[in-house]
Every structure is written in structure tokens, then in C-alpha cells.
Amino acid sequence: MKSLTILRHAKSGWDATVERDFDRPINVRGQRGAELIGQWLKRQKLPVDRIIASPAVRVTQTLDIFQPAADLDALEPQWDRRIYLASAATLIDVIRDIGGDATHLLISGHNPGLEDLILMLVPESADDELRAQVEQKLPTSALARLEIDIDDWHALDTGSARFAAFIRPRDLDPALSPAMDED
Template sequence: MKTLTILRHAKSGWDVQVERDFDRPINKRGARGAEIIGQWLKRQKLPVDRIVASPAVRVTETLDIFQPAAGLDAIEPHWDRRIYLASAATLIDVIRDTGHDADNLLISGHNPGLEDLILMLVPESDGDALRAKVEEKLPTSALARLELDIGDWHDLDTGMARFTDFIRPRDLDPALAPAMDED
């Protein structure tokens, strides 16, 4: 069995002038969201063996805060440019390229690709409250954790995942809602 943890980057700093979207940093609310989600992951004692992430500034800054808070600072992320603004289909290809040696993979990147990825991997079923929350929106710094009955990431396909966890910054600190839900 494999677990896939999906972490959307923290809230972007739109007040900062940048030439390229790729270079947009996170803001103070984003930093707080990344920190409390990392702390939550650590409290839950959920394992992560490998991190694959977009090299965009807002993702690298998110992980710079999230990883120490989660107790994952010993893991060096693999920066994969394909993740930057990727479609769900491209994200599936990135995950498949991971191989079989990591049982607990964390991928960090952007919407709408990450939201679409979750909705592609988790089949629709009556009463799935976690999937319904993602259908509503995958906000910044949100973390989703999925289980898959596969032995190798090459075997990843649509409709085969089960939700185990979904947490948003506002679930842990109401002061981070609702403005936190913007890009």
C-alpha cells in the first residue's frame, strides 16, 4: 500500500511586484498556514518518505516553513518543473515516475491541478464528506492524504484512492479563514 499526501502551496503575496508568476512569494498568512499544517502532520505522526515539488518560489517558501514544522527537514525535496501549473494528467505522470521505493509520497504544487488530481484519484461515492470539501475548493496550504492499494507508483490510475485525511489552515486556526482560501 502507498500513501499520497498532497500539499497546496501557501497563500501568495500578491502585493509584491514580480516579473513572473513563478517568482511570486508567500505572505504572512501563508507562512502561518504552512506552519500550522506542518505541525498538524507532525502531531498525527503521518510518515513521508519523499517529497516531489514545484520549484516555484511560493512552493519552495511553503516547504521551507512546512518541513521543519512537520519534522521533515531531513528530506531533500525533488524539484520537478513539470509540477508548476500542471494538469492532473501531468501530475499523475510525475507521481508514476516516482517508482516503488517510496511508500509515503508528498507532492506540493498548485491549483487547479492538485484539486483535479484528488478528484480524479478518489472515486465519487455517496456521503464522502472529504471529497465534497475538495470539490468545494482546495485552499492554499490545504493537505489531503490518500491511500492506494498499489505496490509501485507506476500502477497509479484514476479512481483508485481513498481519503484518509483532509485539513485546511482554517480548520486549525479560524483566524485564517476565509481570506486564506484565495490563491
């Protein structure tokens, strides 16, 4: 049995002056969301033994806040450029390549890839309420925890997961309810 935790980067600042999308930072609202989700993970005592992540600035800044809040600051993320704006199929390849001997893997990156990954892994007939929430939108700083009945990440396949948890910043603080410009 493996668990896959999927963490979307925190809300980023579209008003930041950057030359590349890759360099866009998170904003104050994003900082609060990342911290709340990290604290929630710590309270739930959900283990993570490896982190793989996009090296984009908004992901690195998210993890800089999320990891201490989740008591995961001892883990050094493995940065993989393939995760940046990747498709769900590419994310499955990355997980198969890098998952290694991890039992509890966390991947952090971007939409639409992460949302599509969850929808690919969790069959439509399972966990309909949580799946419907993800189909509507995987908001920034949202975290999904999936359980997968495999012994090796190379065996990861579509339709093989079930929800263990799904949490959004707005579930923890109504002041973080989404704006129409959620990115």
C-alpha cells in the same frame, strides 16, 4: 499499500512585485498556514519518505516552513518543473515517474492541478464529505492524505484512492478562514 500526501502551496502575495508568476512569494498568512499544517502532520505521526515539488518560489517557501514544522527537514525535495501549474494527468505522470520505492510520497504544487488530482483519484462514491470539501475548493496550505492499494507508483490510476485525512489552515485556526481572493 501506498500513501500520497498532497500539499497545496501557502497563500501567496499578489502585491509582491515580481516579473513572473513563478517568482511570487508567500505572505504572512501563508507562512502561518504552512507552519500549522506542518505541525498538524507531525502530531498525526503520518510518515513521509519522499517529497516531490514544483520549484516555484511559493512552493519552495512553503516547504521551507512546512518541513521543519512537520519534522521532515531531513528530506531533500525533488524539484520537478513539470509540477508547476500542471494538469492532474501530468501530475499522475510525475508521480509514476518519480515515486520510485517511496511508500509515503508527498507532492506539493498548485491549483487547479492538485484539486483535480484528488478528484480524479478518489471516486465520487467514496469519502463523500471530504470529497465535497475538495470539490468546493482546495485552499492554500491545505493537505490531503490519500491511501492507495498499489505496490508500485506505476500502477497509480484514476479512482484508486481513498481519503485518510484532509485538513485546512482554517480548521486549525479560525483566523485563517479564507478571504474571497484565495489564490
